[in-house]
Amino acid sequence: MGYPHKPHEKETVILSEYFGDAEARSYDGWVKRGGYKALKASLEMQPAEVVEIVKSSGLRGRGGAGFPTGVKWSFMPKEKSKPHYLCCNADEAEPGTFKDREIMRWTPHALIEGCAIAQYAIQAEITYIYIRGEFTEPLRIMQAALDDAYGNGVLGDNAMGSGRRLDMYIHRGAGAYICGEETALMNSIEGQRGNPRIRPPFPAASGVFGMPTTINNVETLAAVPHIINRGPEWYKSLSLNNEKSCGTKLFSVSGHVQRPGNYEVTMGFPLGELINDLCGGMRQGRTLKACIPGGSSVPILNREETESCLLDYEGCVEMGTMLGSGGVIVFDDSADMVYQTMRLARFYAHESCAQCTQCREGTGWTVRILERILAGQGEPKDLDLLLDLADQMTGKTICVLSDSCAAVVISTIKRFRNEFEAYMAGTREPGVVAAGVG
Amino acid sequence: MADQALVTLTIEGVEVSVPKGTTILEAAKQAGVLIPHYCYHPGLPIAGVCRMCLIEVEGTPKLQIGCATEVAQGQVVKVFGDEALKARESVLEFLLINHPLDCPICDQAGECELQNYVFQEGRSNTRYAEYAKRFSPVEDFGADVLYVPNRCILCTRCVRFMEHVAEEPVLNVSERGDRAFIGIHPDATLDHEWAGNVVDLCPVGSLISKDFLHKARAWELDRTPSVCTGCSQGCNINLDTRSDVVVRIRPRPNPEVNRHFICDTGRMHYRWMNRGDRIEAPLISRGGELQATDWDHALSEAARLVSGSGGRAVVLISPNASNEAMFLAKRLVAQFTATLAFRVERVDGEIPLSGVPGLALRAERAANVAGATALGYRDDFDAAVQAIEGASLVIVVADDLEGVSREALQKAVNAVYIGTILPDAARGAALVLPVANTAEEDGTLVNRDGRVQRYLQAKSAPGMARPVWWVLGEVLKELGRGESLFSADEAFALMAEAEGSFRGLSYANLGMHGRTMSEARVSV
Numbered sequence A: 001m002g003y004p005h006k007p008h009e010k011e012t013v014i015l016s017e018y019f020g021d022a023e024a025r026s027y028d029g030w031v032k033r034g035g036y037k038a039l040k041a042s043l044e045m046q047p048a049e050v051v052e053i054v055k056s057s058g059l060r061g062r063g064g065a066g067f068p069t070g071v072k073w074s075f076m077p078k079e080k081s082k083p084h085y086l087c088c089n090a091d092e093a094e095p096g097t098f099k100d101r102e103i104m105r106w107t108p109h110a111l112i113e114g115c116a117i118a119q120y121a122i123q124a125e126i127t128y129i130y131i132r133g134e135f136t137e138p139l140r141i142m143q144a145a146l147d148d149a150y151g152n153g154v155l156g157d158n159a160m161g162s163g164r165r166l167d168m169y170i171h172r173g174a175g176a177y178i179c180g181e182e183t184a185l186m187n188s189i190e191g192q193r194g195n196p197r198i199r200p201p202f203p204a205a206s207g208v209f210g211m212p213t214t215i216n217n218v219e220t221l222a223a224v225p226h227i228i229n230r231g232p233e234w235y236k237s238l239s240l241n242n243e244k245s246c247g248t249k250l251f252s253v254s255g256h257v258q259r260p261g262n263y264e265v266t267m268g269f270p271l272g273e274l275i276n277d278l279c280g281g282m283r284q285g286r287t288l289k290a291c292i293p294g295g296s297s298v299p300i301l302n303r304e305e306t307e308s309c310l311l312d313y314e315g316c317v318e319m320g321t322m323l324g325s326g327g328v329i330v331f332d333d334s335a336d337m338v339y340q341t342m343r344l345a346r347f348y349a350h351e352s353c354a355q356c357t358q359c360r361e362g363t364g365w366t367v368r369i370l371e372r373i374l375a376g377q378g379e380p381k382d383l384d385l386l387l388d389l390a391d392q393m394t395g396k397t398i399c400v401l402s403d404s405c406a407a408v409v410i411s412t413i414k415r416f417r418n419e420f421e422a423y424m425a426g427t428r429e430p431g432v433v434a435a436g437v438g
Numbered sequence B: 001m002a003d004q005a006l007v008t009l010t011i012e013g014v015e016v017s018v019p020k021g022t023t024i025l026e027a028a029k030q031a032g033v034l035i036p037h038y039c040y041h042p043g044l045p046i047a048g049v050c051r052m053c054l055i056e057v058e059g060t061p062k063l064q065i066g067c068a069t070e071v072a073q074g075q076v077v078k079v080f081g082d083e084a085l086k087a088r089e090s091v092l093e094f095l096l097i098n099h100p101l102d103c104p105i106c107d108q109a110g111e112c113e114l115q116n117y118v119f120q121e122g123r124s125n126t127r128y129a130e131y132a133k134r135f136s137p138v139e140d141f142g143a144d145v146l147y148v149p150n151r152c153i154l155c156t157r158c159v160r161f162m163e164h165v166a167e168e169p170v171l172n173v174s175e176r177g178d179r180a181f182i183g184i185h186p187d188a189t190l191d192h193e194w195a196g197n198v199v200d201l202c203p204v205g206s207l208i209s210k211d212f213l214h215k216a217r218a219w220e221l222d223r224t225p226s227v228c229t230g231c232s233q234g235c236n237i238n239l240d241t242r243s244d245v246v247v248r249i250r251p252r253p254n255p256e257v258n259r260h261f262i263c264d265t266g267r268m269h270y271r272w273m274n275r276g277d278r279i280e281a282p283l284i285s286r287g288g289e290l291q292a293t294d295w296d297h298a299l300s301e302a303a304r305l306v307s308g309s310g311g312r313a314v315v316l317i318s319p320n321a322s323n324e325a326m327f328l329a330k331r332l333v334a335q336f337t338a339t340l341a342f343r344v345e346r347v348d349g350e351i352p353l354s355g356v357p358g359l360a361l362r363a364e365r366a367a368n369v370a371g372a373t374a375l376g377y378r379d380d381f382d383a384a385v386q387a388i389e390g391a392s393l394v395i396v397v398a399d400d401l402e403g404v405s406r407e408a409l410q411k412a413v414n415a416v417y418i419g420t421i422l423p424d425a426a427r428g429a430a431l432v433l434p435v436a437n438t439a440e441e442d443g444t445l446v447n448r449d450g451r452v453q454r455y456l457q458a459k460s461a462p463g464m465a466r467p468v469w470w471v472l473g474e475v476l477k478e479l480g481r482g483e484s485l486f487s488a489d490e491a492f493a494l495m496a497e498a499e500g501s502f503r504g505l506s507y508a509n510l511g512m513h514g515r516t517m518s519e520a521r522v523s524v
Ligand SMILES: Cc1cc2nc3c(=O)[nH]c(=O)nc-3n(C[C@H](O)[C@H](O)[C@H](O)COP(=O)(O)O)c2cc1C
Pocket: A060, A061, A062, A063, A064, A065, A066, A067, A069, A089, A090, A091, A092, A093, A094, A177, A178, A179, A180, A181, A182, A183, A215, A216, A217, A218, A220, A221, A399, A400, A401
């Protein structure tokens, strides 16, 4: 946490150590706190050594898919024949996720340093930091920090006197969730419509401007300086459940809890404890009903699953969900799960880039069926229809936005079928649903 | 070459070997299997967006898109497995929920890929119980193109054509989700010379031709392979006729000439084929008046005019006449000191289709200049006009005689006008012979690259009009210099025997994509 509250004693504060500490935003303040030592050290190593360190640290991508970061870096061509690029994914538009925003807002230099190390490791001369357009304050802070870093010779043609060129640009998004998908982001940087690309080719072969590219999430990159400073063994040792998941993770908790906000815990931390202890439990007089642990794109959990879920990649899979981006959305007993499902489906229908037929048409159709059920006009066969549409929206499209919409539907019907049936049986009062997608 | 390495795979039980790098969809064509598809088009960059071409590849858990997945050695592909069929049925169902189903009034009906695949693989009913369908009014994209957004399946073929082939990116996908539609730049219209191709590329009735609007139902059309006479590029086309009237021209794919495209000038170059003011009978001059006669009489009169003269002759021929006509006319005047000439319209500049090297609307606006030249005709109208004075025999084939007076022909005692329509100057001829136009006969043309290409008869000729090759063949027979010709094929064979440039070629080996003269010489 750190802002607006002091960190909870059960947190492991690494990335969020300086949240709330405005002085850490400046170059001098950052250096005073040990900043840019990791970059300096990295520039004295061979790029391949840096890749090796990150590989052995066990760091995995915090943007959603959890892909091992060092392995991803090692996919970049070793023999450089074309310009290489690093993209930092700061589009953070997944409903329920707001951790990258805080990293940029309080510790902009942590991200710049992480980017610079990654950029050096993959032999890129340029990093694009793609920041969600609505993030006006983080954008301003990041730009100021970037200028500061250039002003102090951290970046530029001779980064920290190493003779290496490290350039960095901030690219502002224009308000499309899909631009957080890595290949859509690359199109967007190029000035194209933000549509995901078909793979192959993969970014490491042909990414932004057709050049070898690595893309990483803000939180992933911000963890890198700590790994360089304290060593991969230290990072690997931060693990409470499964050794394949290590380090700390920021969880953005929203919904019906006493103290929503960003909490940093060690991988494998129990979800129940996060909600009950760190967040102070549910709202007054309410009880836990459901939880989406990894941002809106992962399957929802019921109360029992929530209480026994361990927050790492494997622990979440064990409960039938995913760690995703760590956006924890908590619902109490007042929540109408049919309405919540419709509301999330609406988001995906609104944000579908419209390329794939299943996604473009399926998300909209799903919304209309859910709206009809909420209006008291559902029929029992609608549930089978919803599940069949969801099945056809899964695993058949260019990106997983379609799958995400389907996951929401499948998981709520599976766990809260009775609420859907209550609307159909007329035992639940039809809700007022504003028409349209939005 | 490494690229030419062959990969062997099995598609629906049929083993095929294709070059490495081929997509499964293209390989399947060789196995005789059409994988249903919308966004894929062989003339456009791959998009992989419609997800219609989903197929099963053994050993791969997820369905793959046939249009973008490359073949691999030993791959086993199932196009009609249950899972793939179910996925495609679902894509079709999704496509139909916002589709108006206005087939009864849609120009595309009968040649619509949505209709076709729904018949083939779709559900017989829909599960769409919602009332709402997306609605947006028809939009005029300018030039010949109307956009009917309600029918659009967002395959992006039109967008990719304008962006990557015409290289004038004026179309885009606007909006997101099921609100998406094809947008046009606010200051642009589809007036690019090659823009009309988007109508052919559109797999549904979303982009339609104003010129063709409500003219005919697709199933009423007869389709005949032909060659465009709009310029010297020689684009391959189909003439679509309904009840003996040409109602539409569409490109016919030829990888060597025009790939899948034609220009808008060529597309609209058909009204002359349906002209009503045609010469329908042979006409013979009696006391300065042209009077109708029959072919027997006209042919013996023609023979008499040719055999009764000697010395100098002139043949003025249209550069759109067939090689067969040009050859036989030349043969007819073989005993004369002959001036063989044509004239051709030339405009300033070519209009290329940027994304296809070697394809342009050419400045030379006639289809058979290369053929005429190979047969010894010269682009020298003035020489022909000068030679008419004092010539004992003048034969004009389909030249409009613009710039020649009736008196000039009258003065030349033995003037024969062979044509489709009767310009005033032709009234000075001793004999007028009615002939078929390009749409009404078989023949060949030679494009600017020396490619000899066949065109076929698409409609009947009016009245007593006959193909030029038949008419000239009969005159030669009357003169005792040949037998009756029964087909253009035979006329071509005579030419291939007599003319070095055509040696080794025949209708059979030309096929419908043609061959170049140099190819012919090499293979002889
Ligand atoms: C629809 C969609 C939206 C996404 N949005 C984001 C995002 O906002 N931020 C992010 O880091 N990753 C996002 N991702 C994941 C990225 O595609 C990619 O996996 C990630 O940036 C890789 O970084 P990592 O390896 O560091 O996690 C999104 C993916 C999808 C399919």
